[in-house]
Amino acid sequence: MKKKKGFGLLAKQEAAGWVFLAPASLLIFVMSFYPMVQAFINSLKTGSSANMKWAEPLTKNYLRMFKDKVFMTSMGNTFMYLIIQVPIMLILAILLAQLLNNKDLKFRGLFRTLIFLPCATALVSYALIFKTLFSNEGLINAFLKGIGIIQENVNWLGQSGTAKAVIIIALLWRWTGYNMVFFLAGLQNIEYSVYEAANIDGASGWKTFWNITVPLLRPVIVMTGIMSINGTLQLYDESVNLTNGGPSNTTITMSHYIYNNSLGQGVANFGYASALAMIVFVLVAVLAFINMKVGDTRD
């Protein structure tokens, strides 16, 4: 009798646990997994909205993208942002965290707040701030003319090379402090005695940094790396609001181009846009996997 009652209670508790996690789990299935499957099915079709048909052959959308110059450009751009911006940002973030973790440094809190501050800026806001700063009659041109480095206004956002540089600078500005916070949290977990021991052994600052700090921070580096790769592969707001992909699509990102193909300007092509999105998905998954493996095996 007693046993039975106990079992009933346990079963009740067990059921309660499932009830608590059900709404969130259901929402993730309906709002992430189901649409993902739907997107894959769409990628095998052509047309839009109500009148979508199976593509002939099924791989039509996938074959089309290789001949799509704009998509290839968008992929190249996205990778360029990734390869240049992410390493610079993470190295800078570790360096700043290391400097701010020094107990002898004064005004640590102030420096930390100021460097962290860009994260408080809304995404579209900062894109527009940089767009205005680097516009033809923007402050950057006025300043460079003032100190005599340039004579004529430079059309920063009107040329492919400089426009890409502005996007990278803006990204660095917005996200370096964000990543620094992760490294600061990571550094606080490292015992101070480890450093003291290194000091006694006479290791130089750089040596301690490379031989102690970096290895101990590896899990944080892997995590911020995955987050940054994921974020960069899905760059959208900056491409839309800073350069609008221009001049003539030379700075456009993959997500921006896919959006334009799905619901943006011009002809909507759900099937093709979905096929392109599958590429982003595979890239995110593969790069996250590589990052995790690299982070694991250096031991």
Add this chain to the structure above:
Amino acid sequence: MTDGSKKHAVSHIQRKLIPAYIFLIIVSFISVFPLYWMFTAATNTSLEVAQGKIWFGTYLLENYKNLTAQQDLWQAMGNSFFYAIVQTVATLLVCSLAGFGFELYHDKGKDRLFGILLLAMMVPQVATLIPLFTMVSRLKLLNTVWAFIIPGIATPFMIMMFRQNSRNFPIDTMEASRIDGLSEIGIFFRMYFPMMKSTYAAAAVITFMNSWNAYMWPRTVMKGNSVQTMPMLIANMSNGYAVDYGMLMLGVLFCSLPTIIVFFVLQKQFAEGITGSVK
């Protein structure tokens, strides 16, 4: 050690830190300047902004009049606040319940499900855009707050954050509460919720900020002036042929002000929030 030699040691350490100070001052300046400039530009005429003025002017009121005459500023501010607050409440409730369930009632099945849910982190937003848009429009939810919040109510990140932090919730408290006759849901509201306040605060700051910043999804499902958000409003402002820089920067300022205030008031919670799931 005498006082003099102590001072000497301190000044020696500080002297060695001079390059660090210089570097940090430069980085701090670069970090703050664009925001400082946004504030000044909002008080200047478009021409003054273009001429490179970097000090406060007297045109703030004029910019404000122009801005409110051309744009539904307060409507968009109100919308953004409303959506972000509803989103925050819904997300916190759903994700904290899940985190509580996953951690404190955990067994093999739930752990496996949790692992599956984490895969949702890899799903790119552009991929789900069309199916979600179709779903929302079939449900006749376009241009409603539900369309805005529904894809973001449950996120793996938030569930993980609550789950990790639930480890601090003592299992003894659960047992004691049960003996006191509290139901399972009673434990959640009466014991868990008050004890996890700091986690809720961090999660709230992050969710509010993300929701306020959201751009791609809102511009897809919220069409028209009466439902648009602040990021949408300022993005539209900058698309005209002749952009009034002073006015634009005032709009940008309005769009950033809530997040900047939240940042300064709740910086600790914000930092905890973004690193929250990595303990």
